[in-house]
Amino acid sequence: AQKITQTQPGMFVQEKEAVTLDCTYDTSDPSYGLFWYKQPSSGEMIFLIYQGSYDQQNATEGRYSLNFQKARKSANLVISASQLGDSAMYFCAMRELPGIGFQKLVFGTGTRLLVSP
Amino acid sequence: DVKVTQSSRYLVKRTGEKVFLECVQDMDHENMFWYRQDPGLGLRLIYFSYDVKMKEKGDIPEGYSVSREKKERFSLILESASTNQTSMYLCASSLGGGAGAQYFGPGTRLLVL
Numbered sequence: 001a002q003k004i005t006q007t008q009p010g011m012f013v014q015e016k017e018a019v020t021l022d023c024t025y026d027t028s029d030p031s032y033g034l035f036w037y038k039q040p041s042s043g044e045m046i047f048l049i050y051q052g053s054y055d056q057q058n059a060t061e062g063r064y065s066l067n068f069q070k071a072r073k074s075a076n077l078v079i080s081a082s083q084l085g086d087s088a089m090y091f092c093a094m095r096e097l098p099g100i101g102f103q104k105l106v107f108g109t110g111t112r113l114l115v116s117p
Numbered sequence: 118d119v120k121v122t123q124s125s126r127y128l129v130k131r132t133g134e135k136v137f138l139e140c141v142q143d144m145d146h147e148n149m150f151w152y153r154q155d156p157g158l159g160l161r162l163i164y165f166s167y168d169v170k171m172k173e174k175g176d177i178p179e180g181y182s183v184s185r186e187k188k189e190r191f192s193l194i195l196e197s198a199s200t201n202q203t204s205m206y207l208c209a210s211s212l213g214g215g216a217g218a219q220y221f222g223p224g225t226r227l228l229v230l
Contacts, residue, residue, distance in 0.1 A: 045221035107160040
């Protein structure tokens with residue numbers, strides 16, 4: 001069974017600093033995808049970044065990058081130059097591939113990030 | 118731009134009432150999902166649909182049903198609401214096939230009294 005573990009219930013960072021949010025996963029399937037989502041206090045889940053298990057390079061999207069270490073089964077999110085608007089809950093999620101027309105995501109329990117001025 | 122909308126941001130219902138939560142996406146996505154989110158439990162999948170009139174049970178389908186009569190619309194139905202169904206409900210959609218992110222709506226906070 002798939003499992004996602006986020007061991008940090010909360011993280012603090014000062015504005016303009018970088019922060020790493022940890023995520024480890026467990027799967028026996030060689031094909032899978034890893035996702036990070038941001039959930040502000042408004043409640044909407046916002047897709048941030050995706051990493052496929054066969055991707056050779058770490059994914060990057062603007063200030064977000066994914067530190068993918070396949071052998072260690074970790075997919076940490078790195079946010080560079082933190083901004084006050086980055087304060088939110090962050091969820092790591094995994095999907096095993098290939099699907100048969102559906103894409104079931106399994107989510108971790110999340111990390112709350114607080115960015116201070 | 119990707120857009121998933123949910124019929125209500127907040128709902129208050131009484132125990133035993135029938136509750137409809139509606140979700141609409143305008144991205145022509147094949148897949149649609151309903152999750153509930155509770156503190157400490159993360160997101161849990163209730164039901165999903167990969168085509169019109171098709172549905173599959175997720176991890177916690179008990180007490181819920183769904184309907185997908187049109188590609189863009191996916192409804193979650195609580196046949197007889199109970200207090201343990203008080204939660205945040207999130208709808209999502211995604212393209213068919215093996216890749217692509219799920220895009221979420223703003224969520225509905227349901228309180229069952």
